Amino acid sequence: MIVVADQTAPVSGAAPRPAAVLVFGCLFLLLIAVGIISMTVGAAGISLSRLFAVFGVGAGDPATLARDEVVLWSIRFPRILMAGLVGALLATAGTTMQGLFRNPLADPALVGVSSGAALAAAITIVVGDKFVVGHVLSIPFEILPVAAFFGALITTMLLYRIATRHNRTSIAIFLLGGIAIAALTNAGIGLLVFLSDDRQLRDITFWLLGSLGGATWSKVGTIAPFLIAGLIAMVAIARGLDLLSLGESEAFHSGIPVERLKRVSIVLIAAATGAAVSVSGVIGFVGIVVPHLLRLIIGPGHRQLLPASMLLGAALMMAADSVARIIAAPAEVPIGIITAVIGAPFFLYLLLRQRSLVAL
Amino acid sequence: MTAVLTANDVTVRAGAATLLDSVSLSVAAGETVALVGPNGAGKSTLLKVLSGELRPDRGEVQIKDRAVECYHPRDLAAQRAVLAQSISLTFPFTVEEIVQMGAGDRKGAAVGREVETALRAVDLSAYRHRIMTTLSGGEQQRAHFARILVQLAFGQAEHGPGLLLLDEPTASLDLRHQLDLLNLARAWAAKGTAVIAVLHDLNLATLFADRIVMLDRGRIVASGPAAETITDAWLERVFKVATAVGRVPASGVPFVLPHSIGGGERL
Numbered sequence: 001m002i003v004v005a006d007q008t009a010p011v012s013g014a015a016p017r018p019a020a021v022l023v024f025g026c027l028f029l030l031l032i033a034v035g036i037i038s039m040t041v042g043a044a045g046i047s048l049s050r051l052f053a054v055f056g057v058g059a060g061d062p063a064t065l066a067r068d069e070v071v072l073w074s075i076r077f078p079r080i081l082m083a084g085l086v087g088a089l090l091a092t093a094g095t096t097m098q099g100l101f102r103n104p105l106a107d108p109a110l111v112g113v114s115s116g117a118a119l120a121a122a123i124t125i126v127v128g129d130k131f132v133v134g135h136v137l138s139i140p141f142e143i144l145p146v147a148a149f150f151g152a153l154i155t156t157m158l159l160y161r162i163a164t165r166h167n168r169t170s171i172a173i174f175l176l177g178g179i180a181i182a183a184l185t186n187a188g189i190g191l192l193v194f195l196s197d198d199r200q201l202r203d204i205t206f207w208l209l210g211s212l213g214g215a216t217w218s219k220v221g222t223i224a225p226f227l228i229a230g231l232i233a234m235v236a237i238a239r240g241l242d243l244l245s246l247g248e249s250e251a252f253h254s255g256i257p258v259e260r261l262k263r264v265s266i267v268l269i270a271a272a273t274g275a276a277v278s279v280s281g282v283i284g285f286v287g288i289v290v291p292h293l294l295r296l297i298i299g300p301g302h303r304q305l306l307p308a309s310m311l312l313g314a315a316l317m318m319a320a321d322s323v324a325r326i327i328a329a330p331a332e333v334p335i336g337i338i339t340a341v342i343g344a345p346f347f348l349y350l351l352l353r354q355r356s357l358v359a360l
Numbered sequence: 361m362t363a364v365l366t367a368n369d370v371t372v373r374a375g376a377a378t379l380l381d382s383v384s385l386s387v388a389a390g391e392t393v394a395l396v397g398p399n400g401a402g403k404s405t406l407l408k409v410l411s412g413e414l415r416p417d418r419g420e421v422q423i424k425d426r427a428v429e430c431y432h433p434r435d436l437a438a439q440r441a442v443l444a445q446s447i448s449l450t451f452p453f454t455v456e457e458i459v460q461m462g463a464g465d466r467k468g469a470a471v472g473r474e475v476e477t478a479l480r481a482v483d484l485s486a487y488r489h490r491i492m493t494t495l496s497g498g499e500q501q502r503a504h505f506a507r508i509l510v511q512l513a514f515g516q517a518e519h520g521p522g523l524l525l526l527d528e529p530t531a532s533l534d535l536r537h538q539l540d541l542l543n544l545a546r547a548w549a550a551k552g553t554a555v556i557a558v559l560h561d562l563n564l565a566t567l568f569a570d571r572i573v574m575l576d577r578g579r580i581v582a583s584g585p586a587a588e589t590i591t592d593a594w595l596e597r598v599f600k601v602a603t604a605v606g607r608v609p610a611s612g613v614p615f616v617l618p619h620s621i622g623g624g625e626r627l
Binding site: 102104239243244247249250252256 | 396433436444447450452465
């Protein structure tokens with residue numbers, strides 16, 4: 001039986017989504033373009049021709065070439081790579097968090113998960129310094145991502161407990177609970193600042209502002225495995241997150257082991273956030289802006305949304321870091337300020353649009 | 361006929377209240393069952409237990425002679441599909457993307473074919489690229505039914521006919537689509553699927569079901585063909601209303617007409 005009214009009704013917004021290949025191709029090109037631009041800008045400007053000379057394309061002036069090589073290989077490349085990694089990790093954490101909490105307003109920095117990670121890292125610096133290493137050595141950097149991971153894990157699990165009752169996650173309680181958690185963790189960081197000595201204070205202050213200034217190859221190497229682990233976890237959870245957006249019951253009815261899905265998602269959020277925070281401090285709003293923009297283009301399906309978030313997150317963070325390096329050159333603006341200036345109005349816009357969702 | 365589903369002595373408590381009290385039920389392949397009863401009788405709770413979503417405090421539910429909790433969720437989904445009463449969606453999925461979710465992680469041309477068939481069955485082919493949240497409640501319900509049909513189709517292809525559970529499937533639908541949906545469910549029953557539907561509309565229940573199971577305060581009080589269960593006496597006892605049950609002249613199917621909406625008729 002054909003219902004005539006249904007057939008003739010105007011079918012608005014009925015265009016199919018663009019092909020995934022096209023979208024991912026564009027995102028790759030964007031990432032490469034942003035990467036090249038950020039190699040040329042900074043305290044020492046390096047023109048494109050000099051950049052290519054460093055890669056052995058075309059001849060360069062030997063005097064500047066040697067200097068450019070040092071600048072690029074020891075400072076700029078690790079920094080750009082780290083910006084890309086941090087952006088990819090934060091966007092992954094944000095996208096996963098939004099899927100898990102069925103809430104387009106979720107972001108690890110916004111709801112205290114990033115500051116939970118920062119608190120754990122700060123505790124490790126102060127306590128590790130006082131009791132384990134003493135005042136002779138600095139604690140090895142490689143411990144910080146692990147500590148930050150556990151900090152992020154505890155806060156994410158706490159948040160989940162607070163926001164989810166009887167299989168339903170309240171968006172308002174999620175955001176308010178996040179504010180409470182952020183307040184607590186920030187109080188913890190404040191206490192550590194109060195207790196720490198000058199050298200520890202320098203290290204901790206770094207988390208409060210958020211910066212990519214301390215980028216080194218070893219830090220890049222330490223957090224790169226988290227990105228690979230994230231990619232693997234994505235494959236395991238993408239379809240489950242799609243079905244979870246229909247509700248926990250529906251996901252279970254459709255064959256998703258919901259408890260396992262939630263556990264893997266929480267660990268992924270914590271690992272991605274912890275790794276990013278351990279090298280760059282608390283940088284907000286990347287996790288909220290990236291998935292939202294991508295949903296408009298490729299739709300909300302997580303099989304595409306998650307990897308696309310990695311690419312766009314990396315590109316956005318590299319761009320934001322370039323801006324941070326040149327806007328007040330030779331001084332550097334903390335990158336957290338740049339992302340907040342872009343992200344906070346964006347968040348407000350989303351909040352106003354989704355007012356009905358947030359209603360208590 | 362073999363029983364696809366058996367529930368044995370199922371009891372569910374919530375605090376001091378007993379939501380289901382020693383409910384036993386067996387549904388054969390190809391059988392259509394309507395669960396009816398007043399609000400709070402335990403219909404939705406029973407459906408939750410049958411679907412494996414809620415573990416009873418006592419008793420056991422088996423699908424094809426295997427306890428539901430012994431199935432991996434994925435294997436269970438291949439044996440039984442559930443259409444929930446109302447589903448809220450956070451993200452802007454299109455109708456087609458929602459229906460595809462019924463295919464699970466299966467890939468290939470078969471998925472496209474089943475999605476196409478299901479969309480046509482629920483009369484939503486022209487809406488495939490629409491964002492779900494721009495559709496009316498009834499249209500969204502039909503899209504979810506199409507998703508369930510895809511899940512059923514793959515389950516049946518791989519494991520033979522299974523079980524279809526419908527919770528108030530017609531609540532948001534117009535009359536035409538109410539009948540279409542129940543007709544589709546009956547068509548699946550004709551292919552061997554056991555179908556259990558919670559229905560508030562007793563007239564739809566009599567049209568749809570081989571057997572009416574009447575629940576009251578957590579117990580099954582009557583179970584049998586509509587001719588035996590949809591009677592003035594039973595409806596008075598269970599729903600506390602005075603009715604005049606008549607018969608459709610051609611088919612003899614009973615239909616229900618309350619005497620009045622006045623308080624004077626309340627028993």
